[in-house]
Amino acid sequence: MSDLRGMFVDTSICTGCKACQVACKQWNEMAPGVPLPMEDEAAVREHRAFTGNSYDNTGHLSATNWRHVKFIEQIGPDQTTADRSDPRWLMMSDSCKHCVQAGCLEVCPTGALYRTQFGSVDIHQDVCIGCRYCVGACPFGVIAFNQRTGRVNKCILCQDRLEVGMGTACAKACPTSSLTFGTVSDLQAMANDRVKALHARGQTDAYIYGWDLGNTGTITAGPNKGSAVKDVEVVGGLNVFYLLLDKPEVYGLPAHAALPQRNFVPSAGVALITAAVLGVTGLAAFRRNRMDENAAATVEGGA
Amino acid sequence: MPDTYLLHPGWEWPITIALTIAGVASGAYAAMGLIHFAGDKRDQAVAHRLAFIPLPLMLVVPLLLIIDLGQPGRFPNLLIRNPAAAERDGFLMFNANSPMNWGSWAMVLFGVFAAVAFADALHHSGRLHFSWLEPVSHNVVVLVIGELFALVVSGYSGVLLNVTNQGVWSDTWLMGALFICISELSGFALALIVSDRMSATHTSTALRTALFYAAGVSTVILVLFLADLATQQDGSLGALVASLHQFVAPAFWIGAVGLGLLVPLLALSPRPIVRVPNGSLALIGVLVLVGMLAFRYAMFFSAISFVQS
Secondary structure, eight states: OTTOEEEEEEGGGOOOOOHHHHHHHHHTTOOOOOOBOTTOHHHHHTTOBOOOBTTBSSOSOBTTBSOEEEEEEEOSSOTTSSOOOSOEEEEEEEOOOOBSSOHHHHHOSSSOEEEOTTSOEEEOTTTOOOOOHHHHHOTTSOOEEETTTTEEEOOOTTHHHHHTTOOOHHHHHOSSSSEEEEEHHHHHHHHHHHHHHHHHTTOTTOEEEESOOSOEEEOOSSTTTTOEEEOEEOTTOBSEEEEESSOGGGGTOOTTOOOGGGGHHHHHHHHHHHHHHHHHHHHHHHHHHHHHHHHHHHHHHHO | OOSSOOOOOOOOHHHHHHHHHHHHHHHHHHHHHHHHHHOOGGGHHHHHHHTTSHHHHHHHHHHHHHHHHSOGGGGGGGTBOOTTOTTSOSSBOOOTTOHHHHHHHHHHHHHHHHHHHHHHHHHHHTSSOOGGGHHHHTOHHHHHHHHHHHHHHHHHHHHHHHSSOOTTGGGOSOHHHHHHHHHHHHHHHHHHHHHHHTTOHHHHHHHHHHHHHHHHHHHHHHHHHHHHHHHOTTOHHHHHHHHIIIIIHIIIIIIIIIIIIIHHHHHSSSSOSSOOOTTOHHHHHHHHHHHHHHHHHHHHHHHHHHHHO
8 A cells, every 4th residue: 555656636735736637747748729709610629729718728638638727616605696705716636537447447458457566557558459448447537548559648756757756846846835746644644634624714625535534524616616525535535635615526426436337237238138038039030930831731731 | 527427439431330230140040040930841941042141141240340440450459369469368359348349259150050050051042052051050959059159149239338338328228128029120131131132022021020020029128129129217218319409310210210119010900901902012121121220329429429419
């Protein structure tokens, strides 16, 4: 357990500076991309267009954006009214969560996706065939197909840096310590302390997304004001986990993320039963045909 | 801000066509096996003619998959472990948690049985003589094993869609069952075309009943599928209806429901609502085949519409 590395993302102190995005792109030598007008359909499809959403200029994670800072503007209790009371601006630096039970890794048919010695999920680029099954299997929309290479890409938790004893580039660049790199057990303790400290200060909406550390709270602002929240553990835990201040869906995170394999045995079982029913009806059709012919022959013989 | 952000795998037409062809091949093999098992001597000529179909179709499938992957050199990684994937043991690549791996191996092994059936058909046609093959190709155990691989080829792509986190696809457990139905209907439709063209009246009569029954079972599965989506808490039925409204609607309602299910139900019933003139059973078979292609297309693209809606 102590060897597992991960990150704790404290959204309560994220300022949306995007230093993490820049550091990620720089370390991994990814092109910055030039935003194009929204009218350019190809640009929109390839996530190169202006988003028109707050200060967000990359939209979401993609093959060339392994980290993405989300901006969520909550102005007034309901954005359809003129009430502009209780405004708040939530920000979150998102990336691959390096799930303890990773759907992408589970479905990979070539072994290209693998678990590293640090517990993170990495990709052998020369083994990936670009089948894109992992893209559909990820419950967070993290892993993405790279049109240029014909393979998939995502955050690899700076595997090359970890192998030489360094931390992740994004955490190194974060000026507010919103991103903290370390061992998962240490980070869990730090996250738990942080939630309790925020609650003690009256910010009772803080809770952990990724591990259930037993914290509960109540949202203090925004459209969900008054709603209860509590720590959420998904897919066996997340090695990159979050302190959130509103419901997971507000941040574009699923409240009940699950492994795609949950459907495997039931689906295969129902398919087998259906095949058996179809086989029986096929045999019945031929048997009926023979019986009809025998009956006709008997009638003819009798006549 | 969206509730939950998902990315779609973006599978395009080569995959849809490849899996449709594989489904037709496995369905044809299943129909051939059924005729061998349940038919009498008069039916065997149709079974031998049907045996010509699966192998050529199964040879086209990898070509389409390679077109989709872009580079032929990548395809073997599905079957033979790339040395760079050092975390996995063994020479062969098999991940039991991945329906895609099950399907890849099933297609390869089904191809062997399709080749045996093809050689046997050549023997019976008198073009080439493989008399030594007959005890193997007509062996019940061999046929049963071949049928099992045909079954996996028929259904794995539906199970594969179920084993994702995409809207519609992963919202029910019935996608595999639907794809089995699609393959079975395709196989019976093809067999009906063959028997009709051979003027094998006896076999055609049995096959039209088999196709009618299969259409009935498929209709029940489709209704259960739609009902299952409707009971979901996340508004999947709304998403499905929206997606059917966009660009899958003609494929689903005219192709899948109309041609694929209603045509055999109305025309092949013991008391048919639509009278089919003698000699036009092949036309019914063609319509059902077109319907099944549309059915697969509608199912594949339902999740794309879901993401875009």
